[in-house]
Amino acid sequence: MFDISPLKLVALVVLAVVIFGPDKLPKLVAEAMSFIRKVRAFSETAKEDIRKELGPEFKDFEFEDLNPKTFVRKQLATHGEEFGLNDLKELRNGFSKDAADATAAVKAVRADPLGKVAVDDAGTAADPAGPSLTKPAALAPDERPPYDLDAT
Structure with a gap:
């Protein structure tokens, strides 16, 4: 206790x-x-x-049955088929399959939305030259900075 x-x-x-x-x-x-x-x-x-x-x-009658969690657990254990517990299991398995399909579809995409850089399964850039380590050039006074939809 x-x-x-x-x-x-x-x-x-x-x-x-x-x-x-x-x-x-x-x-x-x-x-x-x-x-x-x-x-x-x-x-x-x-x-x-x-x-x-x-x-x-x-x-x-047991006083522990007055606890809502205990009551629901006991009812599902004895009358689970009547409450459609098997249907819930099938629904959960269906969601798991859909999530696995969505994950596979996302991993199948090999290019970023702009189509510039190929991406491997780990989500890293597959550019053979590697990332650019140079500082980008300064913007002109009237030039707008590039906008990345994925960063927001």
Whole structure:
């Protein structure tokens, strides 16, 4: 229920001894344990009273079923065919096939939209000379910079 490491537990014990003192600490622990026992007993009697009031037709009722995730999981496990679970699996497989086809189509494209540079399967330029490492020439004062649709 709680995820407390041994180091954190030791730190809590040391902190409790410092705050409450070694003489009051055993009494506080005993009071806390009795309070926890009373709360557990109260919850168990409340659960039994609810089961008794619901009657014999709800003898298999579990309070964990009130959690929506648990309820849906249990219903799908017992009545999955009635809810069209097989159709959902077929639909998911169809989407996977369509996605694979789209990926293959994209990889089949060998040139960029302007048709200037060939592209290999990894998406890198297949220019045998390699990329240009020179700085492009400065634009003229009235010249507009080139616009790349793929960059936006």
